[in-house]
Amino acid sequence: MMNLELIRTNPDAVKRAAAAKRVSVDIDELIELDQKSRRATEHLDGLRHTLKTVSRQVGAGGEGREQAKALGDEIRVAELEQRNHRGRLDTLLSQVPNILAPEVPEGDDDSDNLEIRRWGTPRSFDFPKRDHLELMLDLGMVNLDGPRQFAGARSYALTGPGAMLELAVLRYAMDTVVAKGFTPVIPPVIVREQALFGTGFFPGSREETYQLPADDLYLVGTSEVGLVAMHSDSILSEEQLPIRYAGWSPCFRREAGSAGRDSRGLYRVHQFTKVEQVVICHNDPVVSEREHYGLLGNAEAILQGLDLPHRVALACSGETGLGQYRKHEVETWMPSRDSYSETHSCSTMLDFQGRRSRIRYRSGKDKIFAHTLNNTAVASPRILVAIVENYQNADGTVTVPEVLRPYMYGLEVISK
Template sequence: MIDIKLLRDDPETVRASQRARGEDEGVVDAALAADERRRSSLTEFERLRAEQKSMGKQVAKAQGDEKHALLTRTKEIAAEVKSLQADADAAQTELDGLVRSIGNVVEPGVPVGGEDDYTVLETVGTPTEFDFEPLDHLALGEKLAAIDMERGAKVSGSRFYFLTGVGARLELALLNLGIAQAVEHGFTPVITPTLVKTDVMAGAGFIDKHSEEVYRLADDDLWLTGTSEVALAGYHADEILDLSDGPKRYAGWSACYRREAGSHGKDTRGIIRVHQFHKVEMFTYCRVEDAVEEHRRLLDLERDMMAKIEVPYRIIDTAAGDLGGPAARKYDIEAWVPTQGRYRELTSTSNCTTYQARRLNTRERDPGGGNGTRTVATLNGTLATTRWMVAILENHQQADGSVVVPEALRPFLGLEVLRPV
C-alpha cells in the first residue's frame, strides 16, 4: 500500500503513476476526499469530547433548571460524539479500501503502457540456429522420458504433468544450482509454507484485483501461493528488523500454484504455462535508500544464472501497466525459445519499495538514531523455475534428440548428456 503521506503531500505523482499504469487516477481524489472527511470528523469528535468532559464537572455543581439544561446538552453531545465516531470509522474504512486499490508508485523512467510497451535494455547471445529441424521442449521431453503430460492430465486435469527420470533430475539440478548461488551470495535458504492466511496473501498484494487467479481453501481460509515471495513477505510481519549490518536476504524454495485464469488457449502445449511448478525465489528486506541498488544486485544474480544455463536472453524494463500492484519497477529476463522463434520470460525481479512492508507492518529502527521506526523496502527475484527446462532442452538439443547439459548443471545432475530412451 502506498504511503498516505505521499498521497496528501504529492497527489500529482500518484496520479501520474496511475496514468502510466493505465488505471483510474480518480481514485486519488476519492481517497483524498475520504481522508479529509475522516480528519474533519475526528477534529470535531475531539472538540466535543473535550466539551463533554468539561460539562461533566459543570453538571456536578449545577442545580435546578441549570442542571436539567446541562444534562440535556450532555445527552445531545453524547449522540453527536457517537455519530462522529461512526462517520470517522466509515471514512477510514473507505480510505483504506481506496488506498489499497492504488498500485505502487512507479519509479521514474518506467515505460508507460501495457504488456507490449516494454523497453529492451540488453540482449545477450544470438538466437540459436540448427542445421536440422529442431523439436520443441515437449517432443524432446517425451523422447527423453522426462515429461509426461498425458498422465498428468489423467491424474489432475489440463496443465498438469509428471516430470520423470532425467526430467525430475534436471528440475532438481536447476533448483539446487539456484540455491547454491544464493548461498554463495549470502542468502539464507528457506523452504516455505505454500498455504498462507488471507492477511498475508493480501499484505503481499496478491488478491487486491486478481483473486480469481489464486487457489483458495475456503473452509480453512487459506490460499495456495503462486510464489514463495508471499510467505517470505509475511515472514517478518509485525516485526522491527535490525538492518544496521545490511539487508536481510532469503532464498525460498517452494512448490507454486496458479489457476491461470484467463489463459484459455494460451501455451496449452508443454510446461510453459501450468498450474503447478517449483521455484527458487530471492527475497530481500532492506532500507529504502538501498532498494534501487539491491534491485540491480538481484538482476545481476539472475544474469549469472542465465550464463550458467548457457541460453540466449534479453532483459526488458517492464511497462507500468504490466507491473502488478506491489511493484514500482520490474525487470524480466526472457530466454530465446527456438521452436517459437521468440523470447519467453524465465525470470523477473521487482522492487516493491515499502508497498508490502507497510501492509504487513515490517519496520526498522530509525537509522538516524531516533526512537521511532520506519517501514522497510522489500524486493524479490527468481533464480530458477521448472519453466527453465523449456529453454535448456530446446537450445541444447542435438540432431539425434539428445540434449547437452550445460556445464554448470553437470555436478548437480550427474550427467553430461540427456539421451533419448
C-alpha cells in the same frame, strides 16, 4: 499501500502513475474522503474531550447528566461516520498504485518494453529442431495423460530424468544465490488473506489465486508472499538490514483468462516450483536501486552459467504491477517459439509492501517502513523448456548443461 502524505502533497504524480499503469482509481475522491475522515476525527476528538469534562462535573456531584447522555449519543453517531469514511478511504487506498521510476517507458504491454542488453547467440540448428514437449515425452521426462485424467488441464508429472533435471536446476540456482549471502528458506505456501494483501497481490489478483474456503486460506503464486509476511507487524533493528532470502517453494496460479494461451507443453501451467530472491532493506532509493541490480545480476549469472541466450528488458508502465516502482524482465531464448520468452522478473517495491505489511525498522528514535524487492532466481518447468530445446541433439537426446551435471550424478546426456 501508498503513503497517504504523498497523495495529499503530490496527487498529480499519483494520478500519472495510475494512468500509466492503466489502473482505474479515483484519486480526487480519495483526497476528499481523507479530508472528511480527518474532519470527522477532529470532531470526534472534540466531543470526547467535552464528554470527559462534563463527566468530571457529574462525578463531582454537579449537574450535566443529560448533557453527558446527549454527548454519548452524538459520539456514537460520529464514530459511525468516521468508520464509514475510513472504510471507504482504506478501500481506495488499497487500489492506488505505486509511483514509477523516472526511467520506466510509457506503454501498454511487453511489446513496449525497453530492451537493455542481450547475452549469448541463439543456436542455429543443422537438423529439424523439436519442441520441448516432443523431446521430453520421447525421453520419458514427463507424463501428461495420467495427471490430466485426475488433475485436469495444464497438469503434468515430471518423471525420471525430467524430475532430476528440475531438482538439479533448482539446486544450482539456490547454491548460486546462497553463495552470494542469501539465506535459504522453505516458507509456507498456504497463507491467510492478510499475507496476500500485505504483499500487494490482493485485492487485484484474487482470480489468479487458489482458495481453500473451508479454512479461509490461499495457495501462493510465489514464495515472495511468505518471505515478506514473515516480518509483517514487526520492528527490525537497523543492524538486521539488509535481509536477503532465497525461498524454495511450489507455486500455484489459476491462469484465469488464459484459456488456449501457451496451452501446449510446460510453459504456462497451474503448479510450478521456484527459487525466489527477496530483499528487505533500508528506506533509501539509492540502497534499493543497488539491491535491485544485484538481484538482476544474480538471475543473469544463473542463465549465463547455464549458457542460455537471454535478453534483459525494462518493463513499460502497462507491464509494471500495482506495487512495482521498477521492473526488469529477463527473457530466455526458446527455439520452438523462435523468440525470447519471459523466465524471470525483478521488481523494486519501495515501501509499498512495507506499509501494507507494517514492516518497520528502528533508526535512532524513528520507526521507518522498510523497502522490499524480489526477483526470480529460477522457475521450473518454464526453465526446462529453454534447457531442453537449446540443448537438444540431432538423435533426439538432450545434453545436460555442464553446471548441472554434478547434481545429475555426472549424467552428461539424457537418452532413451
